[in-house]
Amino acid sequence: MLAGVISASLVGIEGLLVRVEVDLTHGLPMFDLVGLPDPAVRESRERVRAAIRNSGYRFPVQRITINLAPAAVKKIGPHFDLPIAVGILAAQGLLKKEKVGSYLIAGELSLSGQVRKIKGVLPMALKAKEAGLSGIIIPEGNYAEGMLVEELPIIPVRELANIADYFNQGRVIDLERAGNSPRTGRPEISIDLKEVRGQEEAKRALEVAAAGSHNILMIGPPGTGKTMLAKRLKTILPPLTRTETLEISKIYSTLGLIEADLGLVQQRPFRRPHHNISPAGLIGGGKIPEAGEASLAHLGILFLDELPEYHRNVLETLRQPLEDGEITIIRAAMTAKFPARFMLVAAMNPCPCGYYGDSLKECSCNTSLIKRYRARVSGPLLDRIDIHLEVPRPTVEEITGEKAMGEGSQEVRERVMLAHRIQQERYQQQGFYYNAELTGKRLEKYCVIKRTGQHLLKEALETLGLSARAYHRILRLARTIADLEQSEEIANEHLAEAIQYRSLDRKVF
Numbered sequence: 001m002l003a004g005v006i007s008a009s010l011v012g013i014e015g016l017l018v019r020v021e022v023d024l025t026h027g028l029p030m031f032d033l034v035g036l037p038d039p040a041v042r043e044s045r046e047r048v049r050a051a052i053r054n055s056g057y058r059f060p061v062q063r064i065t066i067n068l069a070p071a072a073v074k075k076i077g078p079h080f081d082l083p084i085a086v087g088i089l090a091a092q093g094l095l096k097k098e099k100v101g102s103y104l105i106a107g108e109l110s111l112s113g114q115v116r117k118i119k120g121v122l123p124m125a126l127k128a129k130e131a132g133l134s135g136i137i138i139p140e141g142n143y144a145e146g147m148l149v150e151e152l153p154i155i156p157v158r159e160l161a162n163i164a165d166y167f168n169q170g171r172v173i174d175l176e177r178a179g180n181s182p183r184t185g186r187p188e189i190s191i192d193l194k195e196v197r198g199q200e201e202a203k204r205a206l207e208v209a210a211a212g213s214h215n216i217l218m219i220g221p222p223g224t225g226k227t228m229l230a231k232r233l234k235t236i237l238p239p240l241t242r243t244e245t246l247e248i249s250k251i252y253s254t255l256g257l258i259e260a261d262l263g264l265v266q267q268r269p270f271r272r273p274h275h276n277i278s279p280a281g282l283i284g285g286g287k288i289p290e291a292g293e294a295s296l297a298h299l300g301i302l303f304l305d306e307l308p309e310y311h312r313n314v315l316e317t318l319r320q321p322l323e324d325g326e327i328t329i330i331r332a333a334m335t336a337k338f339p340a341r342f343m344l345v346a347a348m349n350p351c352p353c354g355y356y357g358d359s360l361k362e363c364s365c366n367t368s369l370i371k372r373y374r375a376r377v378s379g380p381l382l383d384r385i386d387i388h389l390e391v392p393r394p395t396v397e398e399i400t401g402e403k404a405m406g407e408g409s410q411e412v413r414e415r416v417m418l419a420h421r422i423q424q425e426r427y428q429q430q431g432f433y434y435n436a437e438l439t440g441k442r443l444e445k446y447c448v449i450k451r452t453g454q455h456l457l458k459e460a461l462e463t464l465g466l467s468a469r470a471y472h473r474i475l476r477l478a479r480t481i482a483d484l485e486q487s488e489e490i491a492n493e494h495l496a497e498a499i500q501y502r503s504l505d506r507k508v509f
Helices: 044-054 078-091 121-130 140-146 161-169 200-212 226-236 242-254 279-283 312-316 319-324 367-374 379-383 396-400 409-427 440-446 451-464 468-484 492-500
Strands: 002-011 014-025 030-034 063-069 103-105 135-139 154-157 216-219 301-304 326-330 335-339 343-348 387-390
Touching (some): 002 078, 002 121, 014 121, 030 044, 044 078, 078 103, 078 161, 103 121, 121 140, 135 140, 140 154, 154 161, 200 216, 200 226, 200 343, 200 387, 200 409, 200 468, 216 226, 226 301, 226 343, 226 409, 242 335, 279 312, 319 326, 379 468, 409 468, 440 468, 451 468, 451 492, 468 492
Parallel strands (some): 002 103, 030 063, 103 135, 135 154, 216 387
Antiparallel strands (some): 002 014, 014 063
16 A cells, blocks of 8 residues: 655755655554655654554554655655644554645644644645646644745644544634734834934934945944844844745744744744854854855844954854855765855954043053954954944934934935935846945946046055955945935045044054
8 A cells, every 4th residue: 555745845045846655555553754855854753653642543563665756866854744644644544645745735643643743844835836736734833834825725733633634524724814914014123213312324224235235344342233223124124925924934043933823924024143153143054054144134234342352163164155145065965055145244342341432431451452453353354344334433412312313214214215216227127236246347347436526546455455345345335425415426525434443444443
């Protein structure tokens, strides 16, 4: 007796269809599981055996062979419990085989037969729709997540017995749609840029960074508002599109971070890892590759506070993702790719004591100590950060509120969104969206400067000793500043503002 069930495995953040083949033959009772299963899949034998018995069915006293195809791909996770159990029931003739084989089935079983929530339902559902399957059968706890995929029937189950009810009698468990459908809409912003007193130059730099998706490093004494500014940067970013929502939600789904009653990531991510994070925690990894903080910040913000306190080998792992926008993790069993197109926002003190150049407190650090402190962040990494921004101590009038508050997030966001639309119209045939992604010939095509601008830029290069990468980043920044001004041409004042954002190239602490 032979039966086949379709399930899925995860490779990075993509779903891969897996056929669960079940063969029941006469002979000594055995339960063989082949097809490169990991320990969690191998242990499913005991869970499946108990779940079938405790659900009121007879477990076959026969030789059972389960094959997970394709055999060359490692199968990971306990979500194969449910398809294996369904395959055994179908092989016994307890379920209609012709219907069972047209659905993607995934779920973890308890010993009592209850179906538990699993990771990675969203990429599995997207794969099921792409393959033209009749639907997907998933745990009730993943229902809202599955509902994100339009035009795909989602069959939620609470226990193994619900499967037989559906395939044999067409019954689906009664779910209150209002309580299980994903909530939508953009939550209200609880923080606002106008709450930051003073720091008008810093706010302008944040606007430029947001408009072109540029990386930014803020340098200043403690208490000047660097962290406060970083947190409010997300309030001036445009809302997510439907495509971006699904792209981010796929990453969070693979780690089980999708809220059961929400179903999707509604806001751009803001990730703030601690400075003792490991390389695997930052860019992903592990024996079974999983996404790290860099991928969780995809299409959002990765904020590294106190940048020099991070281990240097950890920071260096960001160099490749900052250039390519993705992370590739190679293991013996598989190669996984994770998207990592984020804005890097970093903050640091100017010296170990924090008060070099401060207007009120005197610095207690000597020159060699300051240089060693700065050297914790390598030159190649600094080159990949477009904006170096000095954040000085605000004045007494600004702190006490005697000066008028600046613009709020809504006003700034409107200008940022206009700049984004200009870039999207310009690059719609190029396969990218933001000025920060300009490279090579595209940079030459879209960042044309006048002869006077060329002289200004040449003088800056000779004076500051800028690298070729820094030169290109100045051009990208100037292009973004021009877009904010709705200017087709890059004027000298746009170049001058872009050059001033390279403060670490102008002087040594």
